[in-house]
Amino acid sequence: MATLTIDGKTITVVEGTSVLDAARKLGISIPTLCHHPKLSPYGGCRMCIVEIKGIARPVTACTTPVSEGMEVSTSTPYLEKLRRTILELILSDHPNDCMVCEKAGDCVLQELAYFYGLRENRFAGERRIYAKRDGNPLIERDMEKCILCDKCVRVCDEVQRVRAIEIAYRGFKSKVCPPYERDLDCEFCGQCIRVCPTGALTGKKWALKGRQKDIKEVDTICPYCGCGCNLTLNIRKNEIVRVTSKEDTLNEGWLCSKGTFGYHFVNSPERLKNPLIRIAPKSSEFGVRSSELKEKLQTQNSKLKTQNSKLFREATWDEALDLAAKRFREIKEKHGHDSIGALASARCTNEENYLFQKFMRAVIGTNNVDHCARY
Amino acid sequence: MAGLAAVFGSGAMTNSIPEIENNDVIFVIGSNTTETHPIIALRMKKALRKGAKLIVADPRKINLAGFADVWLQQKPGTDVVLLNAMMHVLLKNNLIDRVFILIRTEGFESFKDSLERYTPEYAEKITGVPKNDIIKAALLYGNANRPGIYYTMGITQHSHGTENVFAIANLALMTGNLGMESTGVNPLRGQNNVQGSTDMGCLPDQYPGYQKVNLPAIKTKFEKAWGVKLSKDAGLKATEMIAEADKGRLKAMYIMGENPAISDPDINHTVSSLKKLDFLVVQDIFLTDTAELADVVLPAASFAEKEGTFTNTERRVQRVRKALNPPGQAKEDSWIISELSERLGYPMKYNFTEEIFQEVGRLWQTVAGINYRRIEKDGLQWPCPTFDHPGTPYLFKGGFPRRKAAFTVVEYKPSKELPDEEYPLMLSTGRHLFHYHTGTMIRKGDALNSIAPEAYVELNPQDAIHLNLADGQKVRVSSRRGSIEVKAHITERVGKGMVFIPFHYREAAANVLTNTALDPVSKIPELKVCAVKIEPIKTGNYEVRTKKL
Numbered sequence: 001m002a003t004l005t006i007d008g009k010t011i012t013v014v015e016g017t018s019v020l021d022a023a024r025k026l027g028i029s030i031p032t033l034c035h036h037p038k039l040s041p042y043g044g045c046r047m048c049i050v051e052i053k054g055i056a057r058p059v060t061a062c063t064t065p066v067s068e069g070m071e072v073s074t075s076t077p078y079l080e081k082l083r084r085t086i087l088e089l090i091l092s093d094h095p096n097d098c099m100v101c102e103k104a105g106d107c108v109l110q111e112l113a114y115f116y117g118l119r120e121n122r123f124a125g126e127r128r129i130y131a132k133r134d135g136n137p138l139i140e141r142d143m144e145k146c147i148l149c150d151k152c153v154r155v156c157d158e159v160q161r162v163r164a165i166e167i168a169y170r171g172f173k174s175k176v177c178p179p180y181e182r183d184l185d186c187e188f189c190g191q192c193i194r195v196c197p198t199g200a201l202t203g204k205k206w207a208l209k210g211r212q213k214d215i216k217e218v219d220t221i222c223p224y225c226g227c228g229c230n231l232t233l234n235i236r237k238n239e240i241v242r243v244t245s246k247e248d249t250l251n252e253g254w255l256c257s258k259g260t261f262g263y264h265f266v267n268s269p270e271r272l273k274n275p276l277i278r279i280a281p282k283s284s285e286f287g288v289r290s291s292e293l294k295e296k297l298q299t300q301n302s303k304l305k306t307q308n309s310k311l312f313r314e315a316t317w318d319e320a321l322d323l324a325a326k327r328f329r330e331i332k333e334k335h336g337h338d339s340i341g342a343l344a345s346a347r348c349t350n351e352e353n354y355l356f357q358k359f360m361r362a363v364i365g366t367n368n369v370d371h372c373a374r375y
Numbered sequence: 376m377a378g379l380a381a382v383f384g385s386g387a388m389t390n391s392i393p394e395i396e397n398n399d400v401i402f403v404i405g406s407n408t409t410e411t412h413p414i415i416a417l418r419m420k421k422a423l424r425k426g427a428k429l430i431v432a433d434p435r436k437i438n439l440a441g442f443a444d445v446w447l448q449q450k451p452g453t454d455v456v457l458l459n460a461m462m463h464v465l466l467k468n469n470l471i472d473r474v475f476i477l478i479r480t481e482g483f484e485s486f487k488d489s490l491e492r493y494t495p496e497y498a499e500k501i502t503g504v505p506k507n508d509i510i511k512a513a514l515l516y517g518n519a520n521r522p523g524i525y526y527t528m529g530i531t532q533h534s535h536g537t538e539n540v541f542a543i544a545n546l547a548l549m550t551g552n553l554g555m556e557s558t559g560v561n562p563l564r565g566q567n568n569v570q571g572s573t574d575m576g577c578l579p580d581q582y583p584g585y586q587k588v589n590l591p592a593i594k595t596k597f598e599k600a601w602g603v604k605l606s607k608d609a610g611l612k613a614t615e616m617i618a619e620a621d622k623g624r625l626k627a628m629y630i631m632g633e634n635p636a637i638s639d640p641d642i643n644h645t646v647s648s649l650k651k652l653d654f655l656v657v658q659d660i661f662l663t664d665t666a667e668l669a670d671v672v673l674p675a676a677s678f679a680e681k682e683g684t685f686t687n688t689e690r691r692v693q694r695v696r697k698a699l700n701p702p703g704q705a706k707e708d709s710w711i712i713s714e715l716s717e718r719l720g721y722p723m724k725y726n727f728t729e730e731i732f733q734e735v736g737r738l739w740q741t742v743a744g745i746n747y748r749r750i751e752k753d754g755l756q757w758p759c760p761t762f763d764h765p766g767t768p769y770l771f772k773g774g775f776p777r778r779k780a781a782f783t784v785v786e787y788k789p790s791k792e793l794p795d796e797e798y799p800l801m802l803s804t805g806r807h808l809f810h811y812h813t814g815t816m817i818r819k820g821d822a823l824n825s826i827a828p829e830a831y832v833e834l835n836p837q838d839a840i841h842l843n844l845a846d847g848q849k850v851r852v853s854s855r856r857g858s859i860e861v862k863a864h865i866t867e868r869v870g871k872g873m874v875f876i877p878f879h880y881r882e883a884a885a886n887v888l889t890n891t892a893l894d895p896v897s898k899i900p901e902l903k904v905c906a907v908k909i910e911p912i913k914t915g916n917y918e919v920r921t922k923k924l
Contacts, residue, residue: 136826137822137825137826138822138823138826158424159417159420159421160417160420161420161442187409187413187808188809188823188826189413204822205822216698218679218696218697218698219694219696220678220679220694220695220696220698221567221678221685221687221693221694221695222567223567223677223678223679224566224567225411225412225413225564225565225566225567225688226412226563226564226565226566226567226569226570226687226688227392227412227413227414227415227687227688228392228567228685228686228687228688228689228691228693228754229414230693233679233698233699235698235699238699238700239699240679240698240699249753250392250393250687250691250693250753250754251414252417254414254417255414256413256414256808257413257808257809257823258413258808258809258823259414261822261823262822262823263679264822265660265661265677266677266678266679266680266699267699267702268661270661270662271660271661271674271677271702271703271705272659272660272661272662272666272672272674272675272703272705273674273702273703273704273705274674274703274704275671275672275673275674275704276662276669276671276672276674277670277671277672278669278670278671282650282670311667312672316704317704317706317714320671320673321673321711321714321715321718322718323670323671324656324671324673324715324718325715325718325719327627327653327654327670328627328629328654328715328719329719331626331627331653331654335626337606338606338608338610338611339624339625339626339627340625340626340627340628340629341610341611341616341619341620341625341627341628341629342628342629342630342631343613343616343628343629343630343631343633343635344572344575344577344631344632344633345568345572345631345632345633345708346566346567346568346569346571346572346632347566347567347568347632347678348568348572348631348632348708349568349571349678349681349683349684349685349695349708349709350568350571350572350574350575350683350684350685350686350692350732350735351683351684351709351728351731351732352631352681352683352707352708352709352712353568353571353572353575353576353577354575354576354583354731354732354734354735355708355709355712355713355716355723355731356577356631356708356712357575357576357577357582357583358601358723359712359715359716359721359723360629361582361597361601361605361606362601362602362603362605362721363603363716363719363720363721364719365603365604365605365606366606366610367579367580367588367606367608367609367610368579368610368611368616368625369576369577369578369579369610370577370578370579370610370611370612370613370616371569371572371573371577371578371613371633372566372569372613372633372635372638
């Protein structure tokens with residue numbers, strides 16, 4: 001254990017803790033751009049500089065471990081002047097287009113520029129101009145907005161262990177890119193989007209769907225595999241705009257490609273909107289198979305109109321439920337309880353599954369109820 | 376799950392997901408974790424960063440194999456031999472936990488004798504895994520302090536799937552690697568709420584909470600709670616329902632959120648059986664292939680349009696919240712079931728969703744301590760019997776529900792359908808990263824579908840040379856039950872003589888090919904092994920055909 005003082009407050013922390021973490025434990029906020037609590041310290045952005053008594057020059061709080069008796073100042077006129085200059089330098093090579101940026105309102109860089117009141121920039125000069133030319137369908141990579149904080153590179157290497165991207169070139173030409181500047185070809189987990197502090201990385205599918213201030217957040221659970229990841233659905237106008245996850249959850253804020261990008265089915269125009277009753281005779285050929293399916297898929301968009309009208313008609317809930325109840329009753333009376341079977345769903349909630357088996361057991365009177373865990 | 380339940384008295388993950396990062400040895404068998412459970416795989420990768428060792432046993436060179444200290448490429452369907460040989464090595468090296476065996480297990484002596492013939496040499500012959508790798512893996516597991524075993528359908532979807540699970544249980548029992556933090560046997564459940572749907576009694580022989588329907592006292596309890604007489608006979612399992620429908624004995628079915636017309640083995644048979652029903656009701660969010668066979672289709676709400684709970688693979692009950700209104704006239708499944716029930720003379724009246732969960736708690740003590748308020752932020756893991764109980768991250772701390780866990784003698788049984796002259800290749804099916812199950816959900820959204828839009832068959836370069844196939848060429852894959860056309864993807868991910876097809880694609884549904892042979896206990900079909908042949912489709916012919924279409 002080591003005891004130190006930060007801005008006059010004393011704290012005792014485990015040896016090896018960084019000055020930044022110790023300060024945060026005390027509730028002292030130090031601005032950062034390249035720091036992420038679950039990634040290795042980087043010391044790249046220099047925003048977290050602090051002064052330590054006995055050390056001549058400011059040091060980065062995120063890479064400096066605490067030591068016994070340390071006296072740290074996190075905010076002095078000198079430090080704030082340096083931070084302001086660092087920000088100006090970063091912004092001198094950053095597009096001034098917050099008004100059209102997806103990240104506006106949720107951008108660490110914008111937030112810092114606001115608090116430091118930066119409108120003019122002493123260092124206006126050469127800018128890196130990169131064409132957006134990424135062929136992947138999911139992740140928008142606007143490298144002009146990249147501040148080279150390395151978070152995306154580290155999360156891809158340390159958490160996802162894919163190493164799809166790296167910082168290439170040196171100095172002013174430095175740039176985050178996949179090998180040989182090819183199009184991104186990775187697991188598309190979206191971890192890099194989640195950690196990006198600016199608008200450099202965003203989701204292509206959520207462009208122009210609404211910025212963070214227009215969003216209603218609803219916490220729920222992912223509908224795909226059994227991991228049970230906690231999702232936050234970002235909702236605007238009864239539509240899922242994007243999916244995020246909070247860091248203090250079971251999945252530590254990480255999601256996979258399905259969790260991040262697999263939500264479009266909810267707002268799909270192909271969703272069933274009305275009860276349907278069969279009009280095609282049961283004996284006729286229906287439910288086409290393998291070879292014909294290829295053809296069917298090509299016409300998938302018009303499928304509901306054509307295929308459906310031949311097979312089903314739309315009905316009211318009363319009609320559909322009355323028919324189902326009548327036929328179940330008839331079949332039960334004629335052939336017995338056990339002539340009816342039911343399959344429940346691993347997609348549905350506990351409450352629905354409970355009601356479903358209760359319906360089969362208490363109402364139909366059979367134990368013929370199973371689920372799909374066997375496939 | 377039947378397998379684990381029989382051995383331990385409870386069939387679920389013994390440990391929780393956060394505990395994975397403290398494993399010192401991770402043994403993954405029959406699970407392509409990075410693709411099927413990506414976030415659990417992240418925890419494994421975190422453990423590896425902290426110094427854990429990784430053993431992967433999989434016929435394919437899955438992504439995780441690249442991280443492994445030992446990768447065992449067993450032939451599909453030979454897991455029992457591999458596991459028995461590992462146990463043989465442990466026994467010979469005296470890496471067993473005699474105290475644990477004595478106090479908490481039974482049947483060790485006869486089991487021990489059964490391992491005698493499973494020498495690493497014998498196993499090398501059957502599984503194709505070099506004997507030194509088997510020994511290395513066994514010693515790694517045997518010397519570990521906190522090892523965890525992780526498996527999925529690669530273990531269970533076999534005609535001897537339950538025996539595979541018994542073999543895994545034996546391995547954990549003889550080394551005493553159970554009932555501690557970060558140490559146990561963990562079947563990873565494939566779907567968001569499989570655990571929940573079985574917990575809630577969607578099983579033909581069990582009421583909610585795995586309470587047997589054929590025990591009179593249990594039946595009486597439920598009769599009293601529900602106010603009706605109940606059937607004392609166990610019902611039909613899903614696979615049996617299809618068979619009974621085919622024979623004309625099952626007359627009607629009610630299918631909620633399920634698509635057996637794609638996910639079942641030998642789906643041509645499933646479809647023809649479902650067509651024979653007098654009456655079929657399908658309740659779903661899309662007009663699935665199964666729904667197209669229905670007499671009545673009921674439009675349901677999706678997960679984002681309702682309140683409730685899901686239970687994940689580690690028994691954690693978590694809150695699902697309504698974020699949207701369902702489209703058109705679509706309704707929550709609970710509303711639909713209640714309406715149908717009322718029309719059949721049994722009103723189910725609940726004022727709010729949580730009342731349903733409270734009713735479950737009254738009938739199943741294990742979740743009685745869970746209410747929505749307690750899981751507002753973080754979920755709770757059952758068992759959680761009282762409101763002051765903190766939930767249970769890992770099972771069997773104080774012993775097994777059935778007091779002593781039994782060793783089971785497991786002998787190697789080859790898969791039901793092995794390659795022969797006519798069908799010389801062994802087919803395995805599974806998922807891949809960008810798709811999910813029968814594709815009804817993901818394939819509706821263009822985003823992910825555009826990365827992996829087409830079905831393919833993975834095949835080893837040596838087989839490709841033998842068949843004179845080029846990468847990307849269209850081929851016809853046939854089994855005794857049907858054939859599909861897919862693109863060839865030539866890769867060393869699969870071993871020689873083996874092919875792999877993801878089952879997400881309805882236009883080239885892998886389950887046209889698969890075998891319906893069932894495990895006699897769990898009734899899980901043998902989706903992981905069947906015999907197929909591959910023929911090239913001549914480009915010229917193919918073009919003519921497409922033009923005709």
